[in-house]
Every structure is written in structure tokens, then in C-alpha cells.
Amino acid sequence: VASRETRAEPTCVNTLDLKIGGGHIGVIAGPCSVESEEQLLTSARAVKAAGATGLRGGAFKPRTSPYAFQGLKEDGLKLLAAARDETGLAVVTEIMTPGHIDLLVKYADVLQIGARNMQNYHLLQAVGDAGKPVLLKRGPSATMDEFLLAAEYILDRGNSQVVLCERGVRTFETHTRFTLPLASVPYLQQRTHLPVLIDPSHGTGIASLVPPMAAAAVAVGCDGLMVEVHPDPSKALSDGAQSLTPKVFAEMMETCRTVASSS
Numbered sequence: 663v664a665s666r667e668t669r670a671e672p673t674c675v676n677t678l679d680l681k682i683g684g685g686h687i688g689v690i691a692g693p694c695s696v697e698s699e700e701q702l703l704t705s706a707r708a709v710k711a712a713g714a715t716g717l718r719g720g721a722f723k724p725r726t727s728p729y730a731f732q733g734l735k736e737d738g739l740k741l742l743a744a745a746r747d748e749t750g751l752a753v754v755t756e757i758m759t760p761g762h763i764d765l766l767v768k769y770a771d772v773l774q775i776g777a778r779n780m781q782n783y784h785l786l787q788a789v790g791d792a793g794k795p796v797l798l799k800r801g802p803s804a805t806m807d808e809f810l811l812a813a814e815y816i817l818d819r820g821n822s823q824v825v826l827c828e829r830g831v832r833t834f835e836t837h838t839r840f841t842l843p844l845a846s847v848p849y850l851q852q853r854t855h856l857p858v859l860i861d862p863s864h865g866t867g868i869a870s871l872v873p874p875m876a877a878a879a880v881a882v883g884c885d886g887l888m889v890e891v892h893p894d895p896s897k898a899l900s901d902g903a904q905s906l907t908p909k910v911f912a913e914m915m916e917t918c919r920t921v922a923s924s925s
């Protein structure tokens with residue numbers, strides 16, 4: 663169902679002012695985790711002013727260590743919804759279990775499937791049934807065929823609002839957190855009608871590499887970006903090393919606009 667043969671027109675995933683695909687480059691930005699009202703609202707106002715139309719923020723976090731910050735849970739979802747009410751930004755947040763569907767659909771505009779859950783088939787079916795757009799992240803060791811078949815699980819339930827997100831894969835290389843293959847953009851666009859988004863934050867793990875990789879992603883024709891932004895990255899409870907300050911994010915957006923208008 664994801665293939666170009668079944669649908670020649672590119673799919674545009676669309677909610678509130680967030681449009682991804684079909685000629686629109688949608689930018690989703692915000693903190694890795696929702697940490698407090700002030701942290702989230704500061705981030706939301708800043709990314710909106712810089713031109714983002716989606717707000718990201720994890721309330722249920724898939725942390726490698728069970729001792730690391732696990733997220734504010736429903737309190738975090740409430741803060742996201744309040745930030746949307748103030749700014750109009752579409753809320754994108756991760757769902758980790760089918761048991762949270764009823765809770766998440768109350769607050770989120772886009773349900774994010776994290777890299778670790780790309781092949782959690784019952785979760786894919788549950789978001790397929792949820793009636794909300796889905797942002798599906800590529801598993802760090804998933805092949806393109808596995809990625810596309812994971813998307814099929816959502817499409818097969820009648821939900822066509824699926825965004826494919828390349829967020830980097832695990833290789834022998836350790837100088838970056840993951841290795842970010844930008845060839846995924848044209849490759850997936852040639853094979854599917856689904857929009858392709860790049861996450862240069864998780865893809866590199868290093869804040870100084872995020873703006874150049876975002877610009878490169880726009881140059882190869884991505885349909886959107888997901889970027890981590892924190893008012894004070896050094897104090898972030900998760901992924902501070904890859905988070906941009908609002909100022910650097912605004913500069914990144916300027917560069918990306920220049921690249922988009924010249925390509």
C-alpha cells in the first residue's frame with residue numbers, strides 16, 4: 663500500500679498547520695523530554711517563532727537505563743496540550759504501548775513510534791486504528807524493507823497518514839551516536855508515496871552537526887525535519903548533547919529556507 667505503484671501522488675500528512683509531504687517541508691521541533699511548564703513553553707514559543715509547525719516532546723520516554731528519567735507521563739501530555747493551545751503547534755509525542763492509546767489520543771496530534779518499537783506489531787496495529795497521523799521512526803538496525811513493512815502494518819488498518827522518519831542506524835562508527843544515511847530520502851521517495859522526514863538530532867547525537875545535516879537533508883529533498891531544541895541544553899534531562907539552543911535553531915531554519923528556495 664506504501665508503494666508508488668499503488669499511488670503515484672505523494673501523500674501529504676496534515677494536521678493543524680503541520681504539513682509534511684506533497685511539496686511541504688514540515689518542521690517538528692522541541693525538547694527530547696517534557697520537563698516542566700517553563701521548559702516546554704519556552705521551547706514551544708521559540709520554535710514557533712523560528713517557523714516550526716510541530717512541537718515534539720516525550721512524556722513517556724524509552725530510556726536505555728531504567729534508572730534514567732522516564733518522562734512526566736500524563737502531566738507531560740497536559741503540558742504539551744497547553745503549549746498547543748497557546749501556540750497552535752501540532753503536538754507530536756511518542757507512544758510506547760497499545761495500552762496508552764486512549765490516553766495519548768486525548769492530547770496528541772501525531773503519534774510517534776520510536777525506533778525501539780518499529781517492529782512492535784501490536785503497537786503498529788493499534789496506532790493504525792487510532793485515527794491520528796503516525797510518525798514512524800526507523801529502527802537503528804532495520805533494513806528499508808523491514809521499515810516499509812512496518813509502515814504497511816499501519817496502512818493496512820486504513821490509516822494512510824504515515825510519515826517515515828530516518829533517524830540514523832547503528833554501524834561500526836562511534837564518532838557520531840548513529841550514522842545518518844541521507845540516501846534514505848530519495849530512495850524512499852522513489853519507492854513510496856509516503857513523506858520522508860529526517861531527524862538529524864538522534865542521527866548525529868552532536869548539536870554542532872545538526873544544522874549542517876538539516877541543511878543537507880533539505881538539499882536532498884526531505885519532506886520534513888524533527889529537531890531537538892532545549893532552552894538550556896546543558897541542563898536537559900535527556901539528549902542535551904544533541905539539543906540546539908533556540909538561537910541556533912532559528913539560524914538553522916534560516917539556512918534551511920535558503921537551501922529550500924535554491925533547490
Ligand code: PEP
Nearest residue numbers: 694776777778799829864
Ligand atoms: C526521541 O525522539 O526522543 C527518541 C527517543 O527517538 P528514537 O526513537 O529515534 O531513538
Ligand code: MN
Nearest residue numbers: 694890900901
Ligand atoms: Mn531524544
